[in-house]
Amino acid sequence: MRDLTLCGLKQALENRTYTSAEIVGAYREAYSQDRSHAKPLNAYIEFFADSLDHAREADALREQGKGGLLNGLPLAVKDNIMIRGKEATCASRILKGFTAPYSATVIERLQAQGALFLGRTNMDEFAMGSSCEYSCYGPARNPVNRDYAPGGSSGGSACAVAARLAPCALGSDTGGSVRLPASFCGIYGLKPSYGTLSRYGLIAYGSSLDQIGILARSPEDIALVLQAAAGVDPKDGTSAETAFPDLYPLAPLEFKGRKIALVKEFTEKGVDSEVHEITKRFAGWLKKQGAEVVDISLPVLHYAVPCYYIIAPAEASSNLARFDGVQYGYRDEAAHSLEEMYVSTRTKGFGTEVKRRVFIGNYVLSSGYYDAYYKKAQAVRSLLSRECQKLFTDIDFMLSPTAPVPPFPLGSKVDDPLAMYATDMCTTFANLTGLPALSLPAAMTKSGLPVGVQLTGAMFSERSILQAALSWRKSGESI
Amino acid sequence: MKYDVIIGCEVHVQLLTRSKAFCSCPNNFGGAPNSRVCPRCLGLPGSLPVPNRDMISSAIKAGLALHCKIAELTKFDRKNYMYPDLPKAYQISQFDMPVCAGGYLEVTADGQSRKIGIIRVHMEEDAGKNIHAQGGLNMSYVDYNRAGTPLLEIVSEPDIRSAEEAVNYVQSLREIMRFLDVSDCNMEEGSLRCDANINLWIYEDEKRFATPIVEVKNMNSFKAMKSALEYEAERQLDEWREKHLTLQAVGKTTRGWNDDRGETVLQRMKEEAADYRYFPEPDIKPISISQNLIKQIKQSIPELPEQKRGRFVQDYGIAQEAAEALTQSKALCDYFEEAARGYQEPKRIANWILSEVKKLLNEKQMSIEQFPVPARQVTELLRIVDAGTISGKIAKDVFAEMAASRKSAAELVETKGLAQISDTGELEDVVEKIIRENPSTVADFKAGKQKALQHLMGQIMNATKGKANPQVTIRLIKAKISGN
Ligand SMILES: [Zn+2]
Secondary structure, eight states: OTTSOHHHHHHHHHTTSSOHHHHHHHHHHHHHHHHTSSSOOOOEEEEOTTHHHHHHHHHHHHHTTOOOTTTTOEEEEETTBOOTTSBOOTTOGGGTTOBOSSOOHHHHHHHHTTOEEEEEEOOSGGGOOSSSOOOTTOOOOBTTBTTBOOOSSSHHHHHHHHTTSOSEEEEEESSSTTHHHHHHHTSEEEEOOTTSSOOTTBOOSSTTTOEEEEEESSHHHHHHHHHHHOSOOTTOTTOOSOOOTTOSSOOOOOOTTOEEEEEGGGTSTTOOHHHHHHHHHHHHHHHHTTOEEEEEOOGGGGGHHHHHHHHHHHHHHHHGGGOSSSSSSOOOTTOOSHHHHHHHHHHHHSOHHHHHHHHHHHHHHSTTTTIIIIIHHHHHHHHHHHHHHHHTTTOSEEEEESSSSOOOBTTSSTTOHHHHHHTTTTTHHHHHHTOOEEEEEEEEOTTSOEEEEEEEESTTOHHHHHHHHHHHHHTTOOO | OEEEEEEEEEEEEEOOOSBOSSSOSBOOSOOSTTOSOOTTTTTOTTOOOOOOHHHHHHHHHHHHHTTOEEOSEEOOEEEEOOOTTOTTSEEEEOSSSOSEEEEEEEEEETTEEEEEEEEEEEEEEOOOEEEEOSTTOOOEEEEOTTTTOEEEEEEEOSOBOSHHHHHHHHHHHHHHHHHHTSOOOOTTTTSEEEEEEEEEEEEETTEEEEOOEEEEEEEOSHHHHHHHHHHHHHHHHHHHHHHOOOHHHHOEEEEEEETTTTEEEEEEOGGGOOOOOOEEOTTSOOEEOOHHHHHHHHHHOOOOHHHHHHHHHHHHOOOHHHHHHHTTOHHHHHHHHHHHTTOSOHHHHHHHIIIIIHHHHHHHTOOGGGOSSOHHHHHHHHHHHHTTSSOHHHHHHHHHHHHHHOOOHHHHHHHTTOOOBOOHHHHHHHHHHHHHHOHHHHHHHHTTOHHHHHHHHHHHHHHHTTOBOHHHHHHHHHHHHHHO
16 A cells, blocks of 8 residues: 555545555554664654544545545655644754644645645754754664665655655755755655745745755656645745646656756766766656757856855854744753853754854855855856756756765765765755756666656746656656 | 034834734734734744735835835845844844935924935834843743834934934924824834934034944933933033044944933944844845836825925915914814815914814813814804804803813803893893992093993993903993993
């Protein structure tokens, strides 16, 4: 049963092959079994006790011939997306015990269609990281090889889906945080165009870059969830008018006449040779389908990562300043003055990587440094957007590896921030430009680790990206 | 020593929009602590601000009234600083693209009218309020009701040249905001707050020296503002005489006005100035303001005090001082115009309002909006006086009675039998009786003593309870005595 995709489960429910209660029961069983494993995956921070109740309610609705598009279908949710009445901690000590007083718009929309939630998934603290190791709950593991990192920051979500502890999961993607773990765990992960999914109720990291993403084992699953959750939200002034009312069922893409650009900047220096090889092979497959594959160069892409590591920390330094021990979350009660409470609460409440980015952010925004860093980064970002916009008037997709490296062992990059940041080489530009991008499982390395490739499209071209991915999945060459 | 006082003002006014700046909580004053809050104005994780359209319209309205240029494109920025009353640890404000810029305000001081430049008008949100527990408890609380209240910050050029002019500037600003119905500008409730930057230009040895700029805070009334700025100018002059410190050497410091001690107290030196790390608010898209919207808002701007004053003097023929007194509030202007409509002597209406109405408002501690006598009743009352039915003196008593009982002028005059006795027949009997009873006074009158007439009048008024028509009575007395 757990081998079924979300769409497969939908059919099984509609055909009365299974009930939601049976499905949720199976996931719960698998979750508890994994907990007694010598090396537990640690995909979930919390598996919700009430998910079975919601499953029974959904089953009752189905019996009455009622229920929405997702009735009784379970999803896992990253710990930075708020579900009313549940804890939401961003895997940070500073938010431990914080109960969400309201639900994210995306959660409400999925619930309105009958979806239920299995639990909160592990992540890098405040979504800052590429390995899911910077979590106050300890790292999640890669289900393909438990000594490897699942990728981050939505590592718990990717891990849960790949390990069949959930059919589908929500993540968030600020610089690659959905796509990178999808690639490392061998599943599909979409970062929609900026504004497609409301950010209301997503605990912010870098507001101008954050986007809720969807991870699944099939592009159709992503299409189904995207259709239910997308659309303008009056609570999020940056949400887009675009909706996707009829994504599901999804048809494969006709590649003839499609032009795909293989980007030189993401295929040369810094890219692992095996990853490069797999990307090339994928380009070959595209050609075989009738697509035209062209080599292009966009030198400004070299500046995407430095640009990202200025803008994201800048916004983060401001977004995370509210965690001060005053209203909610952790407070160091031993402090004697306001100043002391601030310093001590934040010193003890935040992990090292979060503190590093808050420092960077405050630095690049300080008077005297603003022009040299933040302002310049904004200029680079504008240039990047213009160049990409220009490029997409000519091509349909951009092809690149998702990550420049295959999955790496747990602990191998934890103490080397620059090496960790370098794993975002191919993903940050999509956040800086707002473009939709999807990681799809392309092949396994010789040592048996998954490698993904990334398709990026023009703004709001989610449909054709998902269609292309579906063609790949149906081709039988997918892993 | 020759010197100039240089003052620039930063005024914050709370807007009267129905909801708060970036959420839909009601924008009222007061209420139980933390009763008007939601995830957005509490800055809860995951919440996002959505700008209130009415706030933007109000800002444009204020900008237009201040002769500002309205930005085609405006944006919000984050001003970052940590304080318990600031729930997000940043204030959503505007930094380099304010909604309005480059205007002026005409201000009269010492009978002289001058244009004070307005650098900018921008929108921002207010913070909550910290409450420190009384009675030695080492506790503090925060009330977030005020958090997210929309504010306009109006920054003047350093064009103001005296404490008096500064007060007049803020008062004129308040007058305009009230006329526009953009803010109630109540200094006591904090819906108008003013900080001022002040220094001196000192002319010495044919050179000009600038003393260090001081930002004066904590001026909670117009009286405090005047005293604080006068004090600060004096203090800077003394400091100059003593130390010769210049702006270049010291920079800008912040001092707070202490009303009890009547002095300004140093709060912060330049080095301690906060770095707010402004950057564009990523949660709110930049806002385009169309010419169409500006046109629409322009049309909704009512006649402003300045224009009204001119028109009152011109059209109603009332004195400049009276026009100034009347234009203190829009409601008072409306009251006056309503009462003056169709009345041949608007001047008398103006005088009545400025004396009788104002007197009652003061006594009852109420605003013109709460005044129970409708404007047209003033007209009716004056018409009754004009008809000779009652005297002006009685009219004042009637008016007080009208305010107390909410009865109409005609009704009161009728039911209380206040109409003057003008009927010669009725009066004749009284006059004859009084003349009969006061032969010596009559003799005095005949001898040409004017006092005698007054004495007789007094007796007649007593007998008629003040209702005798004075003109008719005098005529009768004279006729009766000379006829004797
Ligand atoms: Zn609110």
